[in-house]
Amino acid sequence: MVKRNVRLSSPEIGGLWGVYIQETMSTCLLKYFLHHVQDEEIKPILQKSLRISQTHLNQIRDIFSKENIPLPDGFTEKDINLSAPPLFYDLFALSFVYSMNRMAMVNLGFATSTVARADVLDFFTKALNQATELYAESTTLMLSKGIYDRPPMITYPEKVEYVKKQSYIVAAMGKKDL
Known part of the structure; x- marks a missing residue:
């Protein structure tokens, strides 16, 4: 079997580029959160999230290096000040992991x-699987701490019903009876 060098497509470059920027930002914030976190239940999920972000960055660096593609100018150590006093509560750091992995x-x-x-x-x-895992872990921890804001509940339907009139569509568009 002949091995060919398949060039990266534009969505592949763009996708990797976007993840690189996101992970450099996450790395800075996660380091800051870890420097200040007091909650021993939140700390492991922050550490895991940081390890995953750093792994992603190394993998993207490797792919771009092999293709001679310059790295994006992401966030760096210059963008964080670990000696600054805590700006966020520990629960915000947990919410950050939840939100970033949800996105x-x-x-x-x-x-x-x-x-x-x-x-x-x-x-x-693999990155998608890791994001799903971190989302699940952060959601579970948020639920246990009572800070997960669940969507509204509705009553369960008792039977299957079908629309008989289409006037609801007209009402939704702001028109009166036809």
Whole structure:
């Protein structure tokens, strides 16, 4: 079997670029949170999130280096001041992990559907699984701490019903009876 050098497509470059910027920002914030965190239940999820972000950055650096693509100008150590007093409560750090991974599941899911090169597809697939895992862990911890804001509840339907009139569509568009 002949091995060919398959160049990165524009969605592959763009997806990796976006993840790189996001992970450099996350790395800075996670280091800051870890420097100040007091809650021993939150600390492990912050540490895990930081390890994953650093791994993603190394993987993207490796892919871009092999392709001779310059790295984006992401966030760096210069963008954080660990000696600054705590600016956030520990629960905010947990909410940050939750929110970032919630967004990552959407973004990584989309990116995964636009890539084909094996190494990039593998990267996005694993990153999506990690984001889903961190989302689940952060949601569980938020629930246990009583800070997860659940969506509204509705009564369960008792039977299947079908629309008989279409006047609700007209009402939704702001028109009166036809």
